[in-house]
Amino acid sequence: MVVSAEVLLHESILEALRQCMNDGSLPLDAVPDDIVIEKPKNPSHGDWSTNAALRIARHLPGSTPMDIANTVVAHLSENTAFSRVDVVQPGFINARLSGAFIDAQLTEMYNSPRLGLPEVEHPQTVVVDYSAPNVAKEMHVGHLRSTIIGDALVRILAHLGHTVIRENHIGDWGTPFGMLIEHLIDVGDAEGLEELSVGELGAFYREARTTFDSEPAFQDRSRRRVVLLQSGDPATLKLWRTLVDASLDAFETIYSELGVLLTREDVAGESRYNDALGKVVEDLKAWNLLVESDGAQCVFPPGFFNRDGSPLPLIIQKSDGGYGYAATDLATIRDRVDRLHADRMLYVVGMPQSQHFAMVFAVAAMAGWLPTGVEATHIAFGHMLGTDHKMFKSRSGGTFQLQRLIDEAVARARSAVIERNPELGEEDCDSIARMVGIGAMKYADLANDRTRDYVFDLDRMLSFEGNTAPYLQYAHARIRSVFRKGNAAPAASVTALPALAPSERALALHLLSLQSVLEDVAITCRPHTLCTYLYELSSLFTDFYEQCPILKAASAEERENRLALAHLTGRTLREGLGLLGIAAPEQM
C-alpha cells in the first residue's frame, strides 16, 4: 500500500518527538496534535514542510523554535524517502523527497488499476440523501445542485471503499396531493398523464393550484381527497400512484441525461415513512420529550429561539393532527440507523434548511435515535444565481426548466466543438457535445465551494480556458491524441530515476497527492478541492507538455517515460472527472 510522503513525514516527526520525550531532550507532556504538514508554495522550501517546532515552542516557554526544530531533526530516524531535511528560520522543518521515493510511489500508482488508492481500513455505511424533487412539480435549480453535489459525493465515497446507500427522498406525500389528484380527475387520466410525461410538471401543478385558489368546491373536494388518501382508499391510492409514476419517469429522464446514478431503486419518498410517524410521536411521548403547545405536539430542543426569544419548537404533529416534515425526517433517521445500519448520514440540502436539520438532529439525539458514533451532517449549499446576482430565473421571470438548461448547454457545446474540430462526424460530435455540455454544467457547480452562492454563467462554464470542464476534458483528449499521433502504446513502466526534469518532477509529485485530496473530500464533503486538484494537474501537465517533448524526446528511454507520465496523467484526469460524474472524451 502506498504511504504518502505527507503521512510518512508526519509519522517520522511524531516518532522523533517521542524519542525526544523519552531521552528528555524535549520536556513535553504529550505530543501536540496540531502539527501541520503542508506543501510549501515556494519550491525552494522543499516538497513538504512542517511547523511542528513552532507549535511545540508554545508548550515550552524559554526555548526557541529553531532549537526545537534542530533537536527534532537530530532524532529523525534514517529515512530513504527524504533526500534532505533542513531547519530554517523561524523554525520550519523542510523535507525534500528523494528520487528513489518518488520512483517507488510513481511505480506503485502506475501499476495499480486504482491509481494506488487504498480501500479504507474501516468502511462505513454512508447514506447520502440527495436530489429530492417533488412529485408533480418541476425539478428546479436547487434540485440540480443537490443532485450534482450528492452524486459526486456518492461516487467518491464508494470509490474509497465505503458502502454507500443513495436515497432520493422525494416529496410524494402531504396535503397538496388532494388537490393534485382532484385535478388529475378533472383533466382525465389520459390528458393528465400526457401533460406530466412531456415534462410539463410545473404547468400541471400550477393549474391545480389556480383552481384550488379560485374554486371553493374544488377546495372541499381536495380536502376530502387528502383524508381518503391518508386512510388508504384504494381508488385514491391508485390515482396517487399514477401521479408518482409519471413524475418518476420525468425524473429518470433527467437523471439519465445528466449521467446521475439515481434510479427508481433509490427512491425513498416521504410516503414510505408514513406508517412510522405514529410511532415517532408515541416514543417521544414515552420519553417525556413531547410538549403540547398551541395544540401542536412539539419538542423543544435547547438552544433554539424564535422572534420573541422564547424557545422554538420542532413541530412533530400539527394541531390539525397532520404530521410535519420534522416527523418524517425523524422517522427517516430511525430507519437509516436501525434498518440500514448507517454510520454516517449526509443530507445534501440547501443552506436555508440548516436550522431545521440542526433541530432534527438535536431531537434525534435527545431521543437516542442518533447513537454516539453515528454521524448526521447537513451538507448545505448556497443558491444558484443568475449573472445579475439575483436568484436564478429564466428570462421571462419564471423558474427555469432544467431540461431547457441542459438542452442549451449541450447545443452550445456542440457548436463550440464543431467550430473547433469540423472534421468530427455527426455521431461523435453529438456524443462529445453531450459530455462537454453536461460536464460543464456539473463542473461549474462542483468547482465552487458548495457553501457559497454561485453564479451560473453558461458562457463562462463552457469556456475552454480556465477552471472549467472543457479545459480538463481537453487536457485529457490532448493526451489521448499524443498516443494516437505517435501510434504509441502506454509504456510498461514509469520511473523517476536517475532524475526528472523540473516540470516532470512537479507533475509527478502532484499526481502522487491524489489520495490525500480524495480522503479530504470524503471527510469534508467539499468536492471543489478535487476540482482544484484536477485543474492544477492540467496546468502542470501543460507545463510539462510545453517543456518536455514526448514523441520527439531525445532518447527512446526518455520517450517511453514521458509517455508513461502522460498516460498516468490521462488516467488520473479521467478517474478524477469520473468521480465528479463527468465524462472524459477520447477526442474533442
Place this chain on the structure above:
RNA sequence: GCCCCCUUAGCUCAGUGGAUUAGAGCAGCUGCCUUCUAAGCAGUUGGUCGGAGGUUCGAAUCCUCCAGGGGGUACCA
C-alpha cells in the same frame, strides 16, 4: 430583536494560523503558430483580503465590535 452564512484584483473564484513578492482564470497590454491540438505558452498591468480593535514571534485565516448583502426565526418543504 436573536441565530446562521457571505464580503479577497474590473469580473468569476482558490486560499481557515505561517516563511521577505496574498494565488488562478477571464478581461486589458506586450510577445510567441513551417515544430506532439495556439482550445496553448511566456511576460505585464491590477488587491491597505468590507472596516476597526485584539490574541500571536506571525492574521485573509482565530477572538470582539461595526458596516453592507443573503437566509432562518411554530404548525410549507
